[in-house]
Each structure stands twice: as structure tokens, then as C-alpha cells.
Amino acid sequence: MSITEYATELKGALRQYPNFPQEGILFEDFLPIFRDPQLFKKLIESFKLHLQEKFTGKKIDYVIGLEARGFLFGPALALALDAGFVPVRKQGKLAGEVVHAVYAKEYGEDVFEIQADSIPEHSNVVIVDDIIATGGSAKAAGDLALQLNANILEFCFVMELDFLKGTQKLQAPSFTLLSGQEEALSK
Template identity: 40%
Template sequence: MTDDGDLRQAIRTIPDYPKPGIMFRDITTLLGDARAFRRAVDQLVHPYAGAKIDKVAGIEARGFILGGAVAHQLSAGFVPIRKKGKLPHQTVRMAYALEYGTDEMEIHVDAIRPGEKVILVDDLIATGGTAEGAVKLLRQIGADVVAACFIIDLPELGGAARLRAMGLPVRALMAFDGH
């Protein structure tokens, strides 16, 4: 297995996007590099290999790409957590905090049976508002959320700590300083 330096090199940093002072960590370059993508998925899966994981939930949209690959490797089902109004069947909805305001996400009411073991996957954890909303939504429909996994953590923004305060183990493959 590789160290995070190899994966880190596969991530493009775009300064001042979407606004001045932000260093945007773009994983599309990692996704486009077959070897880096495979290593990232393998590293996300590794701690759960052999464990009974029923479902992997991915947050729209990059969490769908990563979560689908992780679910495949774990022989688990995949559950999309989407923005309001995107799912066709009966849903449960949760509001979550954004940097400036709120938004809503939803999941199908029958996506997870009570007690199923679920891993939440997304590309990056920053302030944690979206991930916290997703965990609450999953728990609301009876999921046993066993972990939240990310490629990147921005620890200065406190999102991973916020999830750990909810009693949830958090795994990130690497951390970047700053925003």
C-alpha cells in the first residue's frame, strides 16, 4: 500500500475558488488517474474488509462515485443521499447547515432496514454540516452508522471533530491545512 503522499499528488489544488482565500481541493484528477483512484478506494475499504457492512451511503455527488466503488468492494448495497426533490419514491428529509444558510437532503424511506450497518462516504469533510445532516438522516431511518469515510479532511474547519462528537468514527486518507 502507498502512503498518502502519492494520493496527495493526484489531487489538484485550485487557489481562490470558489472565492478568494479558499484553496479548493479537486479530486477529479484523482478520479481520472486509474491507479490513484484504485488506491484511494482500497484504502477506504481496508479497515472494513471482512466486516459485515450492509450498505454504503454516499452524499451527492462525489460521494456517489466513491461510495459506489466502496460498496462494490465490500459486497454491500449503495444508498444515495440526494438534494431535495431528486429522489422519485417516498423520502425522509433533513435540513443541514451550510456556510451561509441551510439546505435539505433526502433518502428513500425504504433504503435501509433498521439495524443495518452503514458506512457514510464522501470526498471531503470541511465544516461537517452536510455529513452531520447525512448521519442524522441515516440514524432517523434506523441505520447503525458505523463510520464516516473521506478522502480529505480539512481539520481546521472542525467537521471530523463534529462527527466524532456524535460518537461516530471518522476516517480520512489525508488532511490539508487551511480552507
Template identity: 45%
Template sequence: MDLKSLIRDIPDFPKPGILFRDITTLLRDPDGLRYTVDVMADHFADASIDYVLGMESRGFIIGTPLAYKLGAGFIPVRKAGKLPSDVYSVEYALEYGTDRLEIHQDALHPASRVLIVDDLIATGGTAGATAQLVQQVGCEIAGFGFIIELTFLEGRKSLPSDVPIVTLVQY
């Protein structure tokens, strides 16, 4: 399936000079959504995933059905101040600023195998920060999954080199 044909480009969002790759047009297409979840699940079917972690907010959208398909739990990784209980927290750099991510301290069991997913990897800051949160808990990162990779930003260099990285579309 040609996923690129289902992804919309929005220039100058969220600020001038940024070309935003919008997956809402992919998500509204039943075949495109099914294909995306199925292909990603196929890549990690034999990885013994305990939890899928999805970053706010588009990582929630792809992470939840992926966790269901893999027979795993889903853990939301939220921006600061959104979770009601004690959290682990990490600050990270975005391609256009800085932010903070958090997970509940009791969200993961140590030694669990986790898959980290999001809609897009750009500089790798968000995924790298999520990896730091996972390591704080003492879990093993079984893989990273992204719908889109902006290869020119070399985000893979911000992630552990010994962990599989799956991307479905590259720009």
C-alpha cells in the same frame, strides 16, 4: 501513494476566498483511484457494512466502488427534490450556505450497519446531516470515510464521537 500530488487546488471556487480541493485529477489516475478505494475498503473490511451511503455528488463516485469492494449495497443521499419516492429529509449548514439532503424512506432496513462516505469533510455539515438521516431510520453508523479532511475547520466535532472516522489526506 502521495494522494496530495493527485489533488488539484482551485482558488476562489465556488466563490471568492474558497480554496477548492478537486479530486477529478485523482479520479482520472487509474492507480490513484484504485489505491483510494482499496485503502478505504481495507479500513472497513471487518466492520460488517450492509450499506455505503454517498452524498451527492462526489460521494457517489467513491461510494459505489467502495460498496462493491465491501460486498455492500449503495444508497445515494441526494439534494432536495431529486428522489422520486417518499423521503426522509434534513436541512443542514454548509461552509458557504444551507442545503437539504434526502434519502428514500425504503432505502435502508432498520438495524443495518452503514458507512457514510464523501470526497471531503470540511465543517462536517453534510456528513452530520447524513448521520441524522441514518438515525431517523434506526440504523447503526459503522463509520465515516473521506478522501480529504480540512482539519482547520474541525468537521469531526460535528460527527458522533464514538464512530470511526477515516480520512486519507489532511490539509
């Protein structure tokens, strides 16, 4: 199957919730994909195919997954790519020496951390999460990778809220598997 065929099938498994978590957002729940082992495999295979096609001849050393939904498929993707998995967690959740990045949220700031020795310098990394909206958390993960002197090949997302233009903040190109919401819902 092609990435487009996989994406069409995966998109059909999403559930939609208008005006959640706030007015103007059409929340597309991708959790039903994980209830079906065949769909979960297709999700991983889609990202694997994309990355292998785009980075032919280039080894992906690590997949970095953002807390919490990047943890749902990041480790499986890392295994499929024969790469390591490195989590980015909220402040205070990781043992040992960490580096941190602050990012803006709707009502204040939050902090992401990564273990300081988790990625050797100049490693090729891909950063994954379920969705990109404003781009704050993904950019913070990119900042962490750069603090460790990693080479960010790409950011990968299952979905995107296009109208929020979050990908414009990122330090590397991005790939979104399933087409996203291009404009806010009418009130």
C-alpha cells in the same frame, strides 16, 4: 501496498487552487484521481483496507454516498466491500417516500433526503464524501441514517479542512484518507 503508501501516491495527483471557492481555502481537486484507472483503484483499495482493518468481523451492509462527489467513489467502494450503495440526494430528487434532514449552509439552509425503505433497521453503514469542511452536510446524512435506525460505523472522507472542525459535529468516528488543510490561508 499500505494505506500510507496509497495515500502518498494519491496526494501527489491532487491539483491545488488557492483561495477557491473562497478566500482562505486551499482547494485540493481530487478529480484527477478518476482520470487514471490505477489511481482510482488505489483510492477504493485504501478505503477498503482501512474499513476491513478497523471493522474486522463486522459486516458493512451499506455505503451511503452524499450528492454529488460521494457518488463518484461510493458505489465502487460498496462493490469492493460486497455492500449495497444508498444515495443521499438534495430535496426533490428521489422518488417514493423519503425522510429528510435540514442543514445549514453558508447562506441559508439546504435539505438532504434518503428513500425511507432504502436501509433496513440496524444495518451497519459507512457514510462517504469527498471532503468534510464545516460538517453540516455529513451530519445531515448521519441524521438520515439514524432516522432509518441504521448503525453508523464511520464517516469516511478523502480530504478534510481540519481548521473548520467539521468532524466534531458527526454522530460517529471519522477517517480521512489524505491529510487536510489545518489552517486558513493567510490573506
